[in-house]
Amino acid sequence: MMTRRSRRDVPGSWHHVVNRGIARRTIFEGRDDTRYFLSRLAQEVRRGRIEVHAYSLLTTHYHLLVRSPVGELSAAMGRIQNAYVRYFNRKRRRDGPLFRGRFSSKRVSCEVYRRVVARYIDYNQVKAGLCSLPWGYPWGSAVAYVHRSGPRWLTRDWLEGVVMEEANRDEAPAEAYKRRMGRPLGDDVWRWVEARSRVHPRSPSPYDDMLLSAPDQVLDWMRRKARLADGSTSGEPLADEETVDGLASVHAPHLPLESHSGRPTDVAFVLRVSMLRDVACCSWEAIAVRTERTASACWSAYRKHHQRWLTEYSDYSTAAEVVAQQSIARMLRHM
Secondary structure, three states: OOOOOOOOOOOOEEEEEEEEEHHHOOOOOOHHHHHHHHHHHHHHHHOOOOEEEEEEEOOOEEEEEEEEOOOOHHHHHHHHHHHHHHHHHHHHOOOOOOEOOOOEEEEOOOHHHHHHHHHHHHHHHHHOOOOOOHHHOOOEHHHHHHHOOOOOOEOOHHHHHHHHHOOOOOOOHHHHHHHHHOOOOOHHHHHHHHHHHOOOOOOOOOHHHHHHHOOOOHHHHHHHHHHHOOOOOOOOOOOOHHHHHHHHHHHOOOOOEEOOOOOEEOHHHHHHHHHHHHOOOOOHHHHHHHHOOOHHHHHHHHHHHHHHHHHHOHHHHHHHHHHHHHHHHHHHHOO
């Protein structure tokens, strides 16, 4: 029997919470449905079990940015979903599951990443074609921030503080929100958020610290990672794979290095594989598909990178550093 993965839920932690309908079915079919779900959410907020800072209820799924004040996120979300499923089934005289499983939660331990998640949640309704601007959709938190109305249980202090940090003098909060949060996320950042949401590390991740310290400590981080690398885990991505692979292809050294057998080695291939693994944190299968090589060939190339090249060849290590720096910098420009 497979055991459930424990959630990294401690008092004061932040989470990006998502769930979808089973078999991609609709879970919110009308105004009454969304209102009932929000009422259950409000009940858990009033009980002090969660704080909701951003939300979006779409037809087939929902997104929440929540803080867990007392470390009871699982219990709170379980009560919300169970109550909603009973309501939904009773109203329609149906039986059986509605959601595809227990909710998914991604720990958001970095202030930088938290700001991106808030914009990601706002723009889900735009991406789904339900509105042209986030605040034009009635079942998302953006409309509450812009119109200074909406549910009393929505915790506004953190996000309004972020917005007003960059506000112009005498700028109204609503206009500041539109200007700060109204910038669409690029496709690369969108892919990056979704890739990170699929990764659940067993221990606190150093990757968020890398985002905040970039680019000054990138090469030191890469060398430490190379010394410890065993290929067993890819971790959380610092940038999306399209960005990383494109930059690796551009910055690969043009002079071939010699392998241990004395045969010339494709430097561009080694750099692409290593950056896709270390910076984009792709699986070996995904790297093999992207590079059109076998997974074993990719693993062999990665061994060259972390066993020797990164520490012994200055041209190669410089190229790797530049690719990592520029990949991270592109992400940060959108935050």
